[in-house]
Amino acid sequence: MCGIVGYAGPQGAAPVVLDGLSRLEYRGYDSAGIAVLDGGRMRSRRSVGPVENLRRTLPEEFSGAVGIGHTRWATHGPATRENAHPHRSQDGHVAVVHNGIIDNAAPLRAELAAAGVEFTSDTDTEVLAHLIAHLVARSPAGSLEEAVLDALARVEGTYGLAVVDDRRPDRLVLARNGSPLIVGLGDGETFVASDLAAIVRHTTSVVHLEDGEFATVTASGLRTFTRDGVTTSRPPVRVDGRSGHRELDGQGHHMRKEFLEQPAAARDVLRGRLDSRLGTARLDGLNLDARALRAIRRVKVIGCGSSYYVGQVGAQMIEELARVPADAEAASEFRYRDPVVEPTTLYVAVSQSGETVDTLFAVEEIRRRGGQVVGLVNVVGSSVARACDGGIYLHAGPEVSVASTKALTNMALAFALLALDLGRVRDLSIADGQRLVEALGRIPDQIQRILDDEGEIAGHAEELSLASSLLFIGRVRGYPVAREGAQKFKEITYRHAEAYQSSELKHGPLALVSPDLPTVAVVPDDELLGRNVAALHEIAARGGRLLVVTHPGVDVGGLDVRRIDVPKSEPELDPVLLTVPLQLLAYHAALELGHDVDRPRNLAKSVTVA
Numbered sequence: 368m369c370g371i372v373g374y375a376g377p378q379g380a381a382p383v384v385l386d387g388l389s390r391l392e393y394r395g396y397d398s399a400g401i402a403v404l405d406g407g408r409m410r411s412r413r414s415v416g417p418v419e420n421l422r423r424t425l426p427e428e429f430s431g432a433v434g435i436g437h438t439r440w441a442t443h444g445p446a447t448r449e450n451a452h453p454h455r456s457q458d459g460h461v462a463v464v465h466n467g468i469i470d471n472a473a474p475l476r477a478e479l480a481a482a483g484v485e486f487t488s489d490t491d492t493e494v495l496a497h498l499i500a501h502l503v504a505r506s507p508a509g510s511l512e513e514a515v516l517d518a519l520a521r522v523e524g525t526y527g528l529a530v531v532d533d534r535r536p537d538r539l540v541l542a543r544n545g546s547p548l549i550v551g552l553g554d555g556e557t558f559v560a561s562d563l564a565a566i567v568r569h570t571t572s573v574v575h576l577e578d579g580e581f582a583t584v585t586a587s588g589l590r591t592f593t594r595d596g597v598t599t600s601r602p603p604v605r606v607d608g609r610s611g612h613r614e615l616d617g618q619g620h621h622m623r624k625e626f627l628e629q630p631a632a633a634r635d636v637l638r639g640r641l642d643s644r645l646g647t648a649r650l651d652g653l654n655l656d657a658r659a660l661r662a663i664r665r666v667k668v669i670g671c672g673s674s675y676y677v678g679q680v681g682a683q684m685i686e687e688l689a690r691v692p693a694d695a696e697a698a699s700e701f702r703y704r705d706p707v708v709e710p711t712t713l714y715v716a717v718s719q720s721g722e723t724v725d726t727l728f729a730v731e732e733i734r735r736r737g738g739q740v741v742g743l744v745n746v747v748g749s750s751v752a753r754a755c756d757g758g759i760y761l762h763a764g765p766e767v768s769v770a771s772t773k774a775l776t777n778m779a780l781a782f783a784l785l786a787l788d789l790g791r792v793r794d795l796s797i798a799d800g801q802r803l804v805e806a807l808g809r810i811p812d813q814i815q816r817i818l819d820d821e822g823e824i825a826g827h828a829e830e831l832s833l834a835s836s837l838l839f840i841g842r843v844r845g846y847p848v849a850r851e852g853a854q855k856f857k858e859i860t861y862r863h864a865e866a867y868q869s870s871e872l873k874h875g876p877l878a879l880v881s882p883d884l885p886t887v888a889v890v891p892d893d894e895l896l897g898r899n900v901a902a903l904h905e906i907a908a909r910g911g912r913l914l915v916v917t918h919p920g921v922d923v924g925g926l927d928v929r930r931i932d933v934p935k936s937e938p939e940l941d942p943v944l945l946t947v948p949l950q951l952l953a954y955h956a957a958l959e960l961g962h963d964v965d966r967p968r969n970l971a972k973s974v975t976v977a
């Protein structure tokens with residue numbers, strides 16, 4: 368959510384910042400802006416819409432060795448040029464880009480207004496620009512660092528912040544509290560970003576700022592320091608250069624490129640982790656030996672949005688295979704309800720980006736209360752990954768499309784591995800373990816077979832795109848699949864799509880059923896098939912149209928309905944495969960409706976505000 372880029376060095380800030388911003392656009396694309404320091408002169412530009420609009424407004428001569436930029440996802444105030452970052456102080460000397468939310472912006476704003484500041488935007492960030500400028504003016508040495516420290520001592524909220532001052536034209540000052548900032552070290556140049564994707568093509572040597580940490584960045588490197596101004600030592604780490612690969616590789620959309628990558632991604636998450644002899648999974652990164660695994664009495668999964676729905680799939684797998692009570696909860700709710708944290712519960716945080724602030728804060732809260740947390744995270748070295756005690760990296764590769772696909776599939780597979788591991792140190796038999804290991808090994812090819820049916824699925828999508836409202840139904844294993852199907856559909860088609868347990872239809876939603884409201888029914892071939900087919904009859908008898916997502920050869924009660932046949936796995940793993948055609952349905956329906964599939968309105972890839 369919102370992206371920050373900064374640069375100090377000989378390449379000139381504008382091209383590096385603009386390139387970085389366009390790589391971060393998936394985090395927010397309401398508006399964008401840039402400020403550069405050319406010697407003692409600051410110039411800034413802001414514009415509404417994508418980074419390309421900003422690029423077009425820049426005069427040819429927009430040079431400067433130091434600069435900051437921002438791509439915004441609106442929180443305070445609509446997406447207008449005035450609300451876009453950078454925000455400049457009234458005296459024009461200071462410019463600020465900010466991710467996060469300043470909770471006490473209103474009283475600070477009133478105080479500054481009383482001191483004569485005229486505000487030009489509705490944002491909380493503008494408060495920071497004026498506050499810092501006031502404090503620079505008051506500081507005897509005119510120190511930007513001191514002013515930032517003093518300003519932030521008065522601020523409540525979350526921030527990843529980059530500040531420039533034209534009286535200190537060689538530097539950027541950074542501060543982090545709850546919103547990531549990364550500094551990339553080059554040869555005589557230094558890069559700043561809220562997300563590796565923006566800078567990894569320039570350097571793979573990076574420093575992740577910690578919460579409560581500050582930094583001064585110049586072309587020759589960085590100095591990190593604490594709230595008390597004490598210098599800290601932060602050796603750089605090497606990151607994987609491939610994490611910056613964000614090209615379309617000939618595909619029209621990132622979403623399509625990414626769902627087509629699923630067979631390869633699935634192989635990557637399973638690689639080296641399946642033990643067919645012992646029928647178990649090898650998960651060294653969990654940092655839990657057999658004894659520690661056996662001591663776990665309960666599993667609680669936390670995540671947001673689609674990751675939470677996959678968490679429900681995972682909790683069910685764990686309960687089924689390990690017979691350990693398990694459930695999933697939205698991380699955004701969990702941390703606000705004063706949860707009981709038990710030392711014998713294993714908390715599992717699940718996140719593609721590893722930067723979703725609700726998930727991150729929930730992890731921090733659990734750890735503060737003495738709980739142990741492992742992460743199922745895609746982005747290596749991300750905040751959630753670093754905050755956990757151990758985990759399973761998803762190895763899905765970079766995901767750019769706002770609507771997540773391959774990372775979710777890999778989450779479900781990682782949960783299957785975890786369930787297997789937990790099960791085999793308990794009562795799951797070796798035969799069952801081997802059955803599941805073999806089935807997991809077949810999944811990448813089975814996903815490929817679903818993708819090969821894209822044309823047929825697109826035909827169903829065309830019909831569904833005509834409806835203004837849809838139901839997605841499933842029960843037990845099928846229910847989280849239905850939830851994710853509805854989520855993907857509404858996210859990119861803007862159609863109303865609602866998921867229900869098929870068992871709950873009679874308790875209310877059946878009243879909605881009519882020929883105008885299609886139902887997508889997830890019907891695995893498992894012990895609940897008869898119950899699922901009964902629900903299909905209830906809908907058909909009321910004139911409802913059905914699209915049934917099931918397996919080849921499954922008799923759907925003799926009903927003449929449209930269907931998508933998904934290869935059959937073992938029942939415990941079927942949700943992994945049943946989800947895939949629902950991604951394609953949403954994608955093709957959105958295309959049919961002419962939407963920007965990769966950048967759905969009002970959303971951003973990584974939700975870094977609570």
Ligand code: F6R
Pocket residue numbers: 671672673674675717718719720721722723726769770771772854855858972973974
């Ligand atoms: C939906 C989607 C979101 C994310 C959610 C959590 O397609 O992508 O619902 O699943 O915002 O994001 P991560 O997994 O990055 O924590």
